[in-house]
Amino acid sequence: MPTETPIVNHFSWTIGGPQGTGVDSSANLLLRSCAVAGLYCYGKREYHSTIKTGHSYTQVRVSGIPISSHVDPVHLLTTYEKTAAKIHADEVVTGGAIIYDPGVISADDLNCQDGVLKIAVPYDEILDKLAEEMGQPAAKVKIMKNTLAVGATLAMVNFDMAYIEKALSGLFKGRKAKLVPDNMLAIRKGFEYIQAMQMNGSSVVDQFPYKLEAQPDSPAQMIMSGTTAVALGKLKAGCKMQTYYPITPASDESVYLESQQKEYGINVVQCEDEIASVCMAVGAALTGTRSATSTSCPGFGLKAEGIGWAAMNEVPVVIHDYQRGGPSTGLPTRHEQGDLLSAVFISHGNPPRMVVAPSDMNEYFEDTFHAFNYADQYQTPVIVLTDKCIGNNTMTITPFSEEGLKINRGKLATQDELDRLASLKPELKGQFPRFGDSDDGVSMRSVLGQANGIYWNTGDERDAYGHITEDPDNRQVLMNKRLRKMATAIAEIPESQQFQLYGPKDADTTILTWGSTKGPILDAMPQLLSDGFKFNVLVVRLMSPYPVEGVSRILSKAKTKIGFEMNHTHQLAQLTRMETGFSMDHFINKFTGRPISETEAASAIREIMSSTTTSKKEVVLSYGK
């Protein structure tokens, strides 16, 4: 029975299995195949905090237009073992299909909705035959189950085999290039098996409505994940020292940078702990080297004292916090936006700290670049709040733009300036008033080892040269000086780097959000607008110093304000109320550790905006495994 109208380039696919069995590489291959065919992709990766055996899955959404979120419906579920078939079968929509291995699970055991095609692919049988044809041991060929699964999947959507081969060659380069022919054989077997398959008297391919058509004229895209985007931003900014302690999901960034050391000369040092890694980055920054460290929630907490010291000594250093589910160890491999307030208030006793919160892949790159400029210009630690969702997910994006990216080292003293100052005051014998007061709060900075720049750093309150003093008048001058930098920063940083407003400016409803939650909201927006739900979206990008003026300007125009973020206590709403006095009327929230889909965002916004009640309403979302 051939399907009615095919649904082209709206495809949602899930592949799952025990961790370590090739789920990731299958997903990468499918995503890359679609991307090189000019399609737009978003790959959501979910995994357990285990090395092997824990169930992991990736959901890949493929679209004819750019996307930055996943959707709840699954059109095709591909499995090659039992668990994934059991766990995800009920997520497949009517009209969708499940590919399963009849050797491990029977069709009757697939707990799916009516009208879902159950497609048996006898992996072992096909691969045994392939092994025979290749004249190779069966065990060696059978590890390609996951590759065969990709071939079977792409046959279902009528995909052009040429793009798979191109994608595979892109994945396996150099020493791995020799793996391409064997994998192509397995893909072809899967592809041909499905193509030839008949069910109830007609081809299964014809019974499956979801199809992918290449868009060869699409502009070139980058296939990117957040940790890599950050790493590239660091390299572009001239970061030459990266320290870290292994932690999920942040380590991927440092491991990638390690692989780039030879090319770019960045020194990546794995430290004994989280405290050492922030301290070591600060110690390197004191020499004038642009320095950074990356971590995730528990590690971020451990860095508090080091961040305070850096702020007290006005040291430029960049700290990325990839937020995951908390509190404590929490959900180490899952997503949440729970660190906003702890970042804005990190470390005791009023240190100036800057907090930046990029909200998409391109901003991960750009804001990382900007963070090093902010650190140098305002001589203080800059925290970049990233998250597991964008950090670990892979998607197609517009290639990074380098337009207008300039390096600004701030008031870094040249040797000539130091020598000139020293000649005016030879009695100082090369000592330099590093912490002297200034109108904008930023003083000229010498770096360790510079002649005529001698000064002292200390965690204690200090005089202009950095010697300890508890003098009350000096204390007042230095506290004012350090914190004045925040006013300077908010006045100097372009508004587009402070916040962004999406959608109709004259809408009565404003959704306040930040970070990766922006993706599903913006994806849901066009349909909602055309359905008559008129709203705009205010995305806060600079959290400290907070853009009080700009945010107030926008919120003052909104009759209804909806806070939309992923943490139990609505931290951005709290911060916004504290800074501007504006409260949210309603909330949309999710804290299951799973990111918000476009489907969920759309239904939650519809629900709140359709509601006639004026009393406070909160929609708590929970979909996803």
Next chain:
Amino acid sequence: MASNTATPTMAKPMAKDYKSDVVSDWCAGCGDFGIVAAVQGVYAELGIPNHQIISYSGVGCSSKSPHLMHTYGVHTLHGRSIPFSTGTALANPDVKVVVTGGDGDGYGIGAGHFLHAGRRNVNMTYLVYNNEVYGLTKGQASPTLAYGEQPKSLAVPNPNDKVDPLALAVNAGYTFVARSYAYNRTHLMATIKRAMEHRGMAIVDILQPCPTYNNLHTKEWYGEEVEMSGANYPRVYDIEAEGYNGMVQNPADAEEVNRKEIAALTKIRTHEDRVAIGVFWQIEKPTFMDRLTMTNPKLGDTPTYKMVIADADGNPTTDLSATYAEFLTTS
């Protein structure tokens, strides 16, 4: 970008040229004074320009030392002097990094860093002022105070055993392990000088009587004689003066390395009434920078503090186009 333009060489630097204008707030009779003076004396002997010395410390009485030095000073957090200074030593290998701190700072709250510093063998010098108490917080027991001892500030005898920092240092991979005594200026200066001339991670544990809180191991106690086999000997004695030699001549000779390491640990762990000072262990090994440079040759060509990252107009000089290509759908 910053550079290390050398100041005109001082004719013949004196110890006082390394003294800052800061007046110390240590108690009268503190052993710290002697150590600072010894360090300044060594700087003068070595003739290092002031701006090329980075005096690091943690937090505590002894950690105020950098403020007394006319050098760059970095008075960090309690227990964290090692990671901070490691960052500096890696980013700018052209300066001399000297870390000072107390026994509580280094072997207590900073014990983890103390251990891992050995594994890395960063080229720097670590001077620990060891007085067995937390002086600045009024005399609590530090990790080097023996079990059952009760200096005057302790309400009850110390329930903890003491750590042996020198044995730990040898095991952790420190390539220069020594002990000296604050009131033996000649030995102290010679030892610090050797530590600073050593290429790699050097530690000198310096016995330093706290006149205010350690009423057990005072300057007088260290100055006493002890009786051995019917004869009297000075309590503090120099192992090298008695013929001990802890220096490995040929680091490639596994037999010699093994023999000397066992000898060092035996010497360190031998309990006696006397107090041994001297260099217990010294070996040449690749430093952390040597090892990093093997996989990252650019570090060897240009230290990170000197790497050019922007042109005169602020344009980033890092060209990522080859890396971008790996992620483009067109490639």
